[in-house]
Each structure stands twice: as C-alpha cells, then as structure tokens.
Amino acid sequence: MANVLLPTDLSISSLYPIHEICRQAGNEPCNIHVIHTLSMPTGIMDLLFLQEKRPYKMLPASFLEAMDLLRTKYSAVIGKLSFEFLWGHSRGFLRNYMEARSIETIYMLKEREYKPALPESVDCRTTLHQCQLPVVYVQKKEKEEYGTLTTLLYRERKTSITEKV
Amino acid sequence: MKIQLKITLLFTLLCFSVIVLLSIAVYYFANERAFQDFYTRLELRAVIASKTNFEASEQNQEAYEHLRTEHMQRLPGEEEFIIRTDTLDRIRNSPLYKTTGSDFFLQIEAEGKASVRHGFQFFKGILHRTDKDTYLIIVSAVNEDAQSFLLNLRKILTIACVVSTLVIFSIGILFSRQVLAPIRSIARRVTTISVTSLHERLEVREGKDELSALASTFNDMLSRLETAFETQNNFVSSASHELNTPLTAIIGEADFALARRRGEEEYRQALQIIMSESEKLQAIIRGLLELAQSSFSDKLVYEEVFVEDLLYSSLQVAKNVYPLCPVSVNQSLHPEGRPVSIQGNKQLFELAISNVLLNACKYSKGGPVNLAAAVSGAHVIFLISDTGIGIPENEIKYIFDPFFRASNAKKTRGYGIGLPLARNIIKLYKGQIVISSKEGVGTEVVIKFPAAPGSYQILT
Numbered sequence: 360m361a362n363v364l365l366p367t368d369l370s371i372s373s374l375y376p377i378h379e380i381c382r383q384a385g386n387e388p389c390n391i392h393v394i395h396t397l398s399m400p401t402g403i404m405d406l407l408f409l410q411e412k413r414p415y416k417m418l419p420a421s422f423l424e425a426m427d428l429l430r431t432k433y434s435a436v437i438g439k440l441s442f443e444f445l446w447g448h449s450r451g452f453l454r455n456y457m458e459a460r461s462i463e464t465i466y467m468l469k470e471r472e473y474k475p476a477l478p479e480s481v482d483c484r485t486t487l488h489q490c491q492l493p494v495v496y497v498q499k500k501e502k503e504e505y506g507t508l509t510t511l512l513y514r515e516r517k518t519s520i521t522e523k524v
Numbered sequence: 525m526k527i528q529l530k531i532t533l534l535f536t537l538l539c540f541s542v543i544v545l546l547s548i549a550v551y552y553f554a555n556e557r558a559f560q561d562f563y564t565r566l567e568l569r570a571v572i573a574s575k576t577n578f579e580a581s582e583q584n585q586e587a588y589e590h591l592r593t594e595h596m597q598r599l600p601g602e603e604e605f606i607i608r609t610d611t612l613d614r615i616r617n618s619p620l621y622k623t624t625g626s627d628f629f630l631q632i633e634a635e636g637k638a639s640v641r642h643g644f645q646f647f648k649g650i651l652h653r654t655d656k657d658t659y660l661i662i663v664s665a666v667n668e669d670a671q672s673f674l675l676n677l678r679k680i681l682t683i684a685c686v687v688s689t690l691v692i693f694s695i696g697i698l699f700s701r702q703v704l705a706p707i708r709s710i711a712r713r714v715t716t717i718s719v720t721s722l723h724e725r726l727e728v729r730e731g732k733d734e735l736s737a738l739a740s741t742f743n744d745m746l747s748r749l750e751t752a753f754e755t756q757n758n759f760v761s762s763a764s765h766e767l768n769t770p771l772t773a774i775i776g777e778a779d780f781a782l783a784r785r786r787g788e789e790e791y792r793q794a795l796q797i798i799m800s801e802s803e804k805l806q807a808i809i810r811g812l813l814e815l816a817q818s819s820f821s822d823k824l825v826y827e828e829v830f831v832e833d834l835l836y837s838s839l840q841v842a843k844n845v846y847p848l849c850p851v852s853v854n855q856s857l858h859p860e861g862r863p864v865s866i867q868g869n870k871q872l873f874e875l876a877i878s879n880v881l882l883n884a885c886k887y888s889k890g891g892p893v894n895l896a897a898a899v900s901g902a903h904v905i906f907l908i909s910d911t912g913i914g915i916p917e918n919e920i921k922y923i924f925d926p927f928f929r930a931s932n933a934k935k936t937r938g939y940g941i942g943l944p945l946a947r948n949i950i951k952l953y954k955g956q957i958v959i960s961s962k963e964g965v966g967t968e969v970v971i972k973f974p975a976a977p978g979s980y981q982i983l984t
Contacts, residue, residue, distance in 0.1 A: 378856065424900045424901070425900075427900040427901050428857060428898045428899065428900040428905065429857075431859050431898070431899045431900060432856075432857055432858070432859050432860065432898065432899075433860070434859065434860075434861065435860060435861060507960060507968065507970070508857070508896075508898070508905065508907050508968070508970060509894065509907060509909040509966075509968045511856075511857060512854050512856055512857065512894055512896055512907075512909075513854075513856035513857075
C-alpha cells in the first residue's frame with residue numbers, strides 16, 4: 360500500500376490535494392499522512408512541561424469534519440487517513456519521520472500562502488523539498504475564501520499538476 | 525412542610541442519631557473496659573491469699589497476712605474462696621457457682637486465671653498448684669465506685685444529648701435559612717417579571733454553584749421568551765405590512781378604475797395590476813402558511829429519502845425558476861459506493877434545499893452556483909454556494925428572521941420567507957443550517973441532517 364505525505368496549515372483548503380491523491384491512486388489503496396509541523400520549544404521549562412496532546416485540543420472542528428468527509432468520500436481508495444502534529448521541522452527529523460512511515464510521495468498545494476494556525480506553527484514545505492522525495496503540486500484556483508467546505512469542491516479541469524523530484 | 529423545616533429536621537435527626545450512637549458506644553465501652561483496675565486489685569488480693577495460705581515458710585505466711593490485714597483496704601463485700609479442684613463437684617449448688625457460672629471455673633483451670641462480673645459484684649480467680657494439690661483461689665467484691673461512676677456517666681450523656689439536640693436544631697434553622705435565602709430572592713425577583721418586563725434579568729452571582737446555574741438558566745429562558753415575543757410581534761407587524769402592500773395596490777387600482785368611465789385599455793391595465801398584486805398576495809400567504817405549518821412537529825413523516833434524488837429534484841426546481849442560472853450538482857464530495865439517505869419528508873427537504881438554492885441563483889449575478897452533498901460522521905451535509913452579492917456581515921444574524929431582506933438585496937424581488945421556512949424544516953428534522961458569506965464575494969450555506977441509521981457505512 361502506498362504512503363503519501365500531505366503537509367497542511369490546518370485550513371480546509373489544504374486538504375484539497377486529497378482529491379488528486381485518490382484520483383492518482385486508482386484502484387490501489389493508499390495511506391495518507393496529514394501533518395502539521397510545530398516548532399520545538401527551546402527553553403528548558405517549556406521542554407519539561409511540554410504537553411504533546413495539547414495542540415490536538417485546538418484542532419478546528421471544521422478541519423476534522425473535512426477530513427472525515429474526504430475519508431468517507433474515498434473510503435474505497437484510502438486505507439488510512441491520519442493526522443499528526445510533528446514537534447520539529449528539521450530536515451533530519453522529517454526524513455526520519457518519512458522513512459519510518461515509508462512515505463513515497465509528498466503532495467502539497469501549489470503557490471499557496473501558509474497561514475499559521477497556532478503560535479508554534481511552522482511552514483515545513485521548503486524543508487520537505489530537501490528530503491529527496493517526489494513532490495507533487497496540486498493547483499487550485501485560489502480565490503477569496505468566504506466559506507468552509509466550498510473550498511473542497513473538486514473541479515478536475517481546473518487542476519494542474521507538476522511533479523518535481 | 526416547608527423545605528427549610530425539612531432540612532432543619534433532617535439535619536437535627538442525623539446529628540442526634542450520631543450523638544446517641546456515640547453516647548451508647550461510650551457508655552458500653554466504659555461499662556465493659558473501665559474496671560480493669562478493680563480486677564487487678566482483686567487479682568492482687570487473690571495472689572496474696574495464695575501466698576498467705578500456701579507459702580512454705582510460716583514466717584512468710586505471717587508476713588503476707590500482716591500485709592493483707594494492715595496495709596490493704598478491705599473492699600466492700602470482699603469475700604475469699606479457696607477451693608480444691610477435686611472438690612468442685614460439691615459446690616455446684618452453691619451461690620458462688622451459680623453466680624459465676626461453670627465457664628468461670630473451667631477458664632481458671634484451663635488458663636490459670638479468669639474474671640467475671642455479676643452486676644457490680646466482681647469475681648477474680650487464679651489457679652494455685654502445690655506439690656500435692658491444685659487450688660482455685662477466688663476473690664470477689666462489690667465495686668461501689670463503678671456504680672456511681674456509671675450512673676453519673678448516664679446522666680451526663682443524657683443531658684448532653686438533649687442539650688446538643690436543641691443547639692443543633694437552632695443551628696439547623698439558621699443554616700437552612702442561609703442556604704435557602706438565594707432561592708427566596710430568586711423567587712421574589714421572578715414574581716416581578718411579567719410580559720411587559722421580559723427584558724429584566726436575575727442577578728447571577730460569580731461562581732459555578734447550582735444557584736448561579738439556576739439563575740443563568742432562568743435568564744436564558746427569559747431571553748428566549750423575550751426573543752419569541754419580539755419575533756412574534758415583529759412577524760405580525762411585518763406580515764401585516766407585507767400583506768397590506770399588495771392589498772393597497774389592489775384597492776388603489778380598483779378605486780382608480782371605478783372612479784369614472786374609462787377605456788378598455790385602462791380597465792385591462794388596472795385588472796392586470798390587480799391580477800399581479802393578487803398573485804403576490806397569494807404567494808405571500810402560501811409562504812406564511814408553509815412557515816406556520818413547518819413550525820408544527822406533531823405529525824412528522826419519516827421515510828427514506830435518497831440524497832441523490834433530492835439533489836437532482838432541487839436542481840430541477842431551480843432550473844425551472846431560473847433557467848439561465850449556471851447551477852449544477854458537484855459530485856466531488858459525494859460518497860462512492862452505496863447510496864446515502866436521510867429520514868424525513870422528501871417534499872419538505874426539497875422545499876428547504878430548493879429555497880436556499882433559489883436564493884443562491886437569485887443573488888449569484890449570473891455566476892456559477894454549486895449544489896453538493898457529502899457525508900461526515902453521522903451527518904449528511906448539503907452544500908450550496910454561489911459567487912454572488914453575499915450578505916453584509918452585520919446582517920447575517922438576522923437572515924433567518926421572517927420578512928428580513930438584506931440591505932444589498934432590496935432591489936431584487938423577494939419576500940424574506942424562504943430562509944425562515946428552510947430553517948424551520950431543517951430544525952424539525954434535527955438538522956442544522958450555517959451560513960458563511962462575504963459581501964461582494966459569495967455565500968455558502970451548509971445544511972446538515974442526521975444520516976439514516978445504517979444508510980451508509982465506510983467500506984473497509
């Protein structure tokens with residue numbers, strides 16, 4: 360079963376590439392690892408009292424709902440759709456993470472402005488490029504967002520993909 | 525009986541029970557254990573008696589006798605018994621044997637000593653072995669101190685019980701009055717609130733206790749009542765206004781036509797205006813009727829309604845009214861596999877979704893309108909979005925009020941009944957409707973209904 364990585368900024372539109380992942384998977388099920396990277400605190404007291412589960416309580420309900428919606432939509436193709444906060448964004452850390460999960464491909468939205476959702480949020484897209492794995496860009500017509508789930512509506516003819524290894 | 529008195533009596537009864545139990549325990553254990561020292565004194569006398577009678581040396585015997593007679597206080601009713609064990613059968617009918625019981629003698633023989641009490645007469649026995657025989661030495665006396673001690677103790681405990689009960693009762697009254705004071709205050713305040721003063725609220729104290737919760741709940745209820753009354757007043761005045769407008773036009777036109785003899789064309793024009801205004805009136809009244817009916821949940825119909833059918837029938841309604849609007853069903857979020865269904869009345873669901881869809885088409889400025897369905901958890905989600913005029917942010921909260929028209933929508937014809945009607949239907953079937961909009965950009969309406977049980981399961 361293929362494993363793919365999808366970095367997000369916890370916005371619903373950042374889940375949009377799941378459409379393309381499932382379209383490209385065809386009949387072969389795949390596991391999608393959705394991540395959001397956080398910067399590891401540097402202070403000793405912060406490290407000592409770090410609560411790994413705290414960010415999960417701040418996950419937007421709409422984001423979880425959108426994941427559930429896509430999981431249901433592509434239930435025949437998606438083997439596992441999981442979400443994880445990663446405390447760290449260095450190249451070595453991300454490479455180890457992807458190696459442990461046998462990630463084969465990274466998907467992300469093309470030319471999308473990263474909007475940090477939490478104070479510790481960090482954009483890891485640049486670092487992911489350096490991890491020597493294929494990166495697939497999914498283009499989505501960026502427009503001013505006024506809704507939530509509308510951003511997930513897939514329009515095949517308006518999507519363009521470029522691959523970069 | 526008032527709750528205050530009940531609380532006081534309950535509190536008093538509980539404390540009284542505890543005090544009585546405690547008193548009984550104190551008296552019992554004092555009765556049982558407080559006279560060990562008397563037994564010790566009797567034992568000492570028994571030992572000295574054994575030494576006096578059985579010591580080998582005569583001098584020692586005399587010394588012990590001297591000690592006993594000169595230095596030891598004679599206890600009230602003190603008696604001494606020295607019984608050889610092989611003569612026990614002879615004393616079975618004696619008062620001593622009958623008073624102490626056979627167990628006492630058996631215990632002395634088995635363990636070497638024993639003690640027993642009969643009322644306030646105490647008996648202590650020890651076993652003494654000589655070279656030839658074995659003797660039971662028993663000393664008994666009356667513990668007069670114990671008698672007076674226990675009598676005093678009983679008096680003290682009784683008085684303490686009575687006094688403490690009275691004190692507890694008084695404290696209970698004060699305590700219950702203090703506890704119930706906030707409830708009395710709430711009751712006094714609530715009696716002052718009437719239909720004309722629904723804006724008043726109860727004072728909510730800081731804290732998370734039950735009384736604060738009660739006051740908050742009352743305030744929430746008052747807010748809902750106030751909103752309901754205001755909505756009703758607004759509805760009545762809005763309905764009157766909306767109905768009055770076409771009626772005024774009809775009457776005006778009829779008046780104008782009847783004022784003097786006119787030509788055929790003028791009569792035709794007047795009748796056409798009367799006809800069009802009558803149709804408007806009919807549409808308003810039909811909408812009001814549907815709105816009123818949608819508020820009644822007594823006879824709800826529950827049947828399986830397939831989501832895909834619903835989407836396409838609503839789409840057809842929209843295409844019939846706005847054939848030029850680019851409205852389409854987007855299947856990109858619709859689950860693949862088994863069909864999805866919801867439980868309810870198909871006509872009502874169609875009415876709700878098509879009302880929202882018609883609004884989207886009306887205000888889309890010719891832009892695309894999307895209708896989609898998705899499943900998330902235990903809900904079926906309908907999504908209607910457009911890229912039209914949007915709704916001003918400060919007016920979104922009024923969008924479900926009957927007859928409300930947004931400030932940027934007044935140029936477009938409408939009555940402000942569609943969305944309230946849709947919301948009522950959605951609420952009837954335990955659904956939710958959420959509107960997100962940005963003026964000049966577009967509007968998204970998300971409608972959620974509980975999925976029919978077992979209608980869709982994720983394929984694993």
